[in-house]
Amino acid sequence: MYCKQCKRENPAGNKFCEYCGAKLEPEAAGAPKKFNKKLLLIIIAAVVLVAAAVTTIALVVHSRGADDDVFMEQSSSGTHSGDTAYKKGSYDDYADDFIFPGSDEEYLLESDVEDLNQADTQQAINEIYARHGRIFQKDPYKSYFAACEWFKPTYTADEFKDEWFNEYETKNIQLLSSHRDDLSVNIDSENAAIQYALDYCRKNYNAVDGAMCDGKSGSNYLIRGYNDMGTHITTMFTWTITPDGDIYETDGGNLEYKHP
Numbered sequence: 001m002y003c004k005q006c007k008r009e010n011p012a013g014n015k016f017c018e019y020c021g022a023k024l025e026p027e028a029a030g031a032p033k034k035f036n037k038k039l040l041l042i043i044i045a046a047v048v049l050v051a052a053a054v055t056t057i058a059l060v061v062h063s064r065g066a067d068d069d070v071f072m073e074q075s076s077s078g079t080h081s082g083d084t085a086y087k088k089g090s091y092d093d094y095a096d097d098f099i100f101p102g103s104d105e106e107y108l109l110e111s112d113v114e115d116l117n118q119a120d121t122q123q124a125i126n127e128i129y130a131r132h133g134r135i136f137q138k139d140p141y142k143s144y145f146a147a148c149e150w151f152k153p154t155y156t157a158d159e160f161k162d163e164w165f166n167e168y169e170t171k172n173i174q175l176l177s178s179h180r181d182d183l184s185v186n187i188d189s190e191n192a193a194i195q196y197a198l199d200y201c202r203k204n205y206n207a208v209d210g211a212m213c214d215g216k217s218g219s220n221y222l223i224r225g226y227n228d229m230g231t232h233i234t235t236m237f238t239w240t241i242t243p244d245g246d247i248y249e250t251d252g253g254n255l256e257y258k259h260p
Contacts, residue, residue, distance in 0.1 A: 094150050099124040100172070104131060108172045110179075110203075117260035118183040125176045128169050134160050183260055185245040193221035193241045200247065200257060201225065208236045219243055222250055 003010060005022035014024055095101040099120060100108060113121065126134075126141050133154030136142040145151045165173065187193050190213040197211050214222040217240060225236045238250040245259030 094148065097148050097150070098127050100127070103128055103172045104166065104169050107168055108175055110175070113176060113179045115260075116179065118180060121176055121180040121183065125173055125180070128165070128173055129160070132160070132164055183245075185243075185259065187221065187241060187243045187245060190221060193223055196241060196245065197223045197225060197239060197247070214238070 003017040003020065003022055003024060006017060006020040008017065008019050010018055010024060016023055092101075099116075100112070103124065113124070116124065123141070123144075126136065126145070130136075130145045130148070130151055133152050135153045135156050136145055137157075146153070162170075182199070185196065187196055194211045194213055198208070201207050208225040209228045211223055211225045214224050216222065219242070221241045223239045223241055225239070226233045227236055237256075239256060240248045240250045242248075245257075246255070247257040247259075248254065249256055
């Protein structure tokens with residue numbers, strides 16, 4: 001029984017309040033029972049905690065999904081964000097399109113490039129750029145790579161950054177560029193002819209102490225290589241070097257080296 005006077009509960013059947021003595025009025029049938037505020041607060045708190053837990057789990061799952069997406073984008077796009085062209089190891093099915101299919105995964109050796117002519121050397125350089133979506137403005141490279149199924153033209157020359165290359169590509173471009181520059185010769189002076197002869201000897205493990213020019217024959221240079229023996233100089237070769245980089249033995253006229 002509920003006392004309206006002191007607001008306290010009394011045992012059922014009491015006619016008067018045990019606390020204040022006020023007359024108790026019996027509850028009408030179907031009358032609503034006292035509203036339990038403490039129970040309501042407990043229920044609300046439980047609902048809030050459950051909602052918070054569900055929200056936290058959802059955020060964690062979403063966060064992990066986003067991280068996975070970023071990882072996939074980074075790993076599939078190679079060395080720079082947003083690049084959709086470069087995918088390491090994804091060119092196995094297109095090996096015939098490349099001079100060096102593995103130049104993004106292994107170091108090239110001098111023996112790999114020494115027989116390349118100038119055009120093929122430049123092509124080998126350009127295919128490294130093409131993997132990263134470098135756009136080519138001039139033929140034959142523009143037409144060639146446009147016909148490659150794997151090629152995705154993405155970056156102009158101004159937009160492209162060499163820092164996107166991995167360590168293999170960087171070293172291989174350096175090697176190929178050096179070889180290309182060696183092929184691009186125009187021997188137009190005695191000093192250039194002497195240096196050309198010495199470089200040839202060095203690359204072919206036939207180094208000499210020095211070289212001198214004995215004059216010209218038309219547009220060709222007569223170069224003598226020697227070793228300094230201390231008391232005398234020993235001639236090791238006499239070559240005729242053309243402006244295009246061909247080397248002939250001066251005495252016998254035999255071709256020593258045909259420039260690519």
